[in-house]
Amino acid sequence: MKISPVALLNKLNIMMLAALKPLGVWGIGALAVIDSSTIPVPIDALLIDYVAHDHRRFLLYCFMAAIGSAVGSLLPYYLGRAGGELFLLKRINRQRYEQMRDRFEKQEFLAIMVPAMMPPPTPVKLFEFAAGVFEMKPLGFFSAIFLGKFVRFLIWAIITITYGPTILHTMTQTMRHHHSLMLGLGGILIVLLLVYVLRKVFDSRRGTPLPVEEE
Template identity: 55%
Template structure:
């Protein structure tokens, strides 16, 4: 199975070589709009071959994903509520709606940062159903995908493509532990940022009225 997946990646990379960056963007748009294409693997492949352009690869792929995401989004706007209700139960539907009402940007950005099998298209469809603005959706998908691709590319450049495969298999084998660890790290970073901001405000002098 792994050898077949590797051959598929090599075939796509060879076909895209003459198209350059545009081919990567087109495939990313197709991935977001319809069929699954291993864009993560392509980012790893491109970054491994050309370290200097890794940020450009991430930008093009993220832009393609953001453009392609408008397809399921507009399907949701056109009447995707019934389809969404077939995929999830009523309780999950209401939780999803509440999440969009509280913070719709993060409701799209966070799933976009996650690798498959995260059902990103389901969230894109929900964004249309709950009438999220198209420009907000585009920006949220772009931000999430760019962060995801940048992390993959950086790890590839620093440690090589093999380490990415090891991380991926670890996440699949122990998802709860990995997510809990990631949550703790994010919380610690957030605490540090808040502490620094508070330290700055303590030293700030406020103007006194005459």
């Protein structure tokens, strides 16, 4: 019987969770690496579960999850660094590429940190790939991802400690009952974020127009 990609992914998730979750802080760090680099893992839900069972080490859980996410994000970053420039230069000339890179460099830290703070389904890997394409310094990139993810995880931890472990169940039920509304709001937030970042990179007022603005 042929296994569908979704079923295979779910099976891999179950196996990884069974093997790594019992490892505590090291487990959530390893799962965060996997989530950011290759296979999607419900890292936010896992963090909430860890914090709910051990309030005293919430900062350590947030730190390890953020470090793991930053380490895993180096894969899409270096993929962009290795081949992203050639990918772009097949579509635009060298002068245009340099202009785009200059615009990105002026806002690069926020352009990476802000998406990292956003929960799924924000396409963070696209921003990580772009950081590699435009040759953002590895230390600055790593710091932006770490800081954004740490803030995101810390917010989850504080909410969990304040309102208890049932917060995840409540949020899940709310999202299920208002699925269309949540998708709509999430889509609007993602579009606004993408427009903000693209406007900073392709600033038409400074001579580098958005691709859709060109004839």
